[in-house]
Amino acid sequence: MLDFTPKEIIERTSGGLINPAKTCQPIGAMYAALGIHKCLPHSHGSQGCCAYHRSHLTRHFRDPILASTSSFTEGASVFGGGANLKTAIKNVFAIYNPDVMAIHTTCLTETIGDDIPAFLGQAEIPEGKIVIHANTPSYVGSHITGFSNMTRGMVNYLSEAATETKKEQVNIIPGFVNPGDMREIKRLVRAMGINFIMFPDTSGVVDSPMTGKFEMFPQGGTTVKELKDTGNSKLTIVLGSFASTDAAIALERKCKVPAKTLKTPIGVKATDEFLMTLRNTFVTEIPYELEEERGQLVDIMVDTHHQFHGKKVAIFGDPDIVIALTEFVLSLGMVPVHVLTGTPGSTFEKEVKAMLLESGLKGNVKAAGDLFQFHQWIKNEPVDLIIGNTYGKYIARAEDIPLVRVGFPILDRSVHSYMPIVGYKGAMRLVEMISNALLERQDRDAADEDFELVM
Template sequence: MNSPVYKKNKSSATQNTCTLCAPLGASVVFKGVENSMMILHGGQGCATYIRRYIIGTCREPVDIASSSFSETEVIFGGEFSLGKAIDNVIAQYHPEVIGIATTCLAETIGDDINGIIKKYNAKKNTGVHLIPISTPSYKGTHIDGFNAAVYALCDFFAQPGTKENNVGIFPGFLSAADLRHIAEIVRSFKLEPIIVPDYSQTLDGGVWKTYHSIAPGGTGIARLKLLGSVRSAISFVTDQVNDAAGLLHARFGVPAQYLPVPIGVKATDSFVDTLKTISGREPDSVLVQDRARLIDSYIDGHKMVYNKKTILYGDAAFVSAMARFSCEIGLCPVCIATGDRSASLKKLVADIEWPSAQKPHIVEDADFTDILELSRTLNPDLVIGNSKGYQLSCELGVPLIRVGFPIADRIGGERILHTGYKGSQELYDRIVNTIIARSQESSDIGYGTY
């Protein structure tokens, strides 16, 4: 029996979108490149909006430049303004790399960003790498912008070379804590990860003794060039258009491995088994013990989570991983939603063994009005997703378990660990404890039936 697919009312406008804008994703990627800056080609408000979302979750300084369109640029084009923006960024920040992402306005008037950059480079030998990315939000989401930026970096920098002990990792849009933990897992197999992007330090750093105009950290140019000679490229990304691992395979013959985001025992096992094959090594005792503890906790908490109805939402790759994890621990997803338009969520979850004969509703190109309208009929016990779903959880009168991006209404969003056995353990404990706390609220004896 196929999962029912919610049919959106095509005549209705999007209300409280379930996604963010495409240049935001590209901006996050360039925070994961060492000594880089981002320029948005368009209005100043786009940069302000994006900075607000990133800073709101990560609580770190984020500078994003803009070519600052006015009426003049809208009519005559933004070539002059973009050149001036590049000059200013180089003078003030001294970056090695500048990502230049388009906005809806620049795309609508048809500015040739590639041509503008070529003309700029021909006039001025700055030595700074200028990388254009097409990111109109009316055509895609923050995930599309993220994947397009990663692809552009690989296309620009990756070079052939002698294979060493490096592994390319394309994690997708995960937390800074996730990136650190994924690197730890890879290094436990005596492999060296080249993570693109790696904002684990730039968006979750420590206190500085002196001010840095560009936060330290990120994957450097030298390591980006090594992507053409890695032993394998592991991707948790579902985008078939901007497929960075596929690019490395086609251009350099790098083996490409496509895996689900490693959340839960089965998905993390797939990641670990892939690393075993690449390295020829067995997992170390830390991984083995983490896995054993996670399975033991599943047993301990099963009676609390079993058959609890859950609403899931987020980007397609992440929410499909959360759906697998939910079924693995005994939750019963009743609605799985994404705002993505370019990835088929229905295909990503097609092979999941659902715990109930009633399959979950699959909602693509969703907004929170769609999700609320459907969820009112499903009587959920939990909502799992980012902080944009807070109003949804209030309307439904059920707890929100915050995962993904953005987490703007809590401290530590960048430190939420979802991945690996360790991250799955933390996530499982949060889910079980939320259910117990909910039970205590309506219990005269404090501890309910648990």
């Protein structure tokens, strides 16, 4: 019924997209800004942008998402948005009183050439309050680029190298992941006994507890003090190059904090690398608690590997997550035959192809793709499982393939944003999700004589 995708591969030259696997920069910037304590993200553009981003994030996180807008009019787009932005700054601090206002631009304000730093120079910013900004033209990159740009904005505006020698602490940039993942990453670092600053950190902001009171600024988020202190850390660990490397490079340049880029820690290998990097710089030992978790995960993988071996899987979503997921499903013995992200970037294709090659596999791999193409691939080479966000449900239904929901956005299921997919615990959860999806399908399709109690 919802299947409008033909099997025959169609050459497309217009450059337009059908059923996108990405969205625009500003929403990523808004999400990153929510990871600063007491910060109000501000959308410098038309009202609709802000409303859409807030709705979309609200649907994914099921929590209030607050952001202000410059509310552009025709006049502003002709004469420039300086007046609107100055009024907005005044009003934001007068009405909502955040510690930080984080401005991102939109396609409109980028195209008319609004010069945000110049506007900020002329604006009245109350004593003790901070305004930062990031340029996020919607016609470049994707929401991941926007997240990256705003995170770099935090470094540009706030990071300071204040101490002669670097402190025994690590910066961790978690990338565009759920607060559940950020909490898990923090738990791992804490278990190692290492001081750290995570930024941005949306845990405690978009997964805030129910108290019967509405808190405009919940307790979570990286504080300004911490953001400043990132310049004094000994090392920055980047988890996922697409969403986070730019900020780390900026920090290296500005404050001489060396950066190490790793994969999003999904699965044994990537989590091992994360913990080993921490160990090599800061401590001598990995605590037993984490050794035990690792052992449990491997135990689970061994117990279940027969379910996964040779199963074909198609993965789509944001580049850092998809790269890490590909590595993880390979470690389970699955065969990733179609791997796609909507975000542009040739390193994605290079990295995924290299992983496939190492496993003696070849597959369809594409950056800057769309779900029309992904669907065409699946029609021509069917798979046992799809891993991706909510938008995969149309293909899953059309082709009758189970879908494991991972990534952003997930609009049709709840609780996911509280539960990690990173670390050993997150990998256990992923194994459970994938295994359940495959076995439930097997149960559903089994003839009476093949329907089994023990699986």
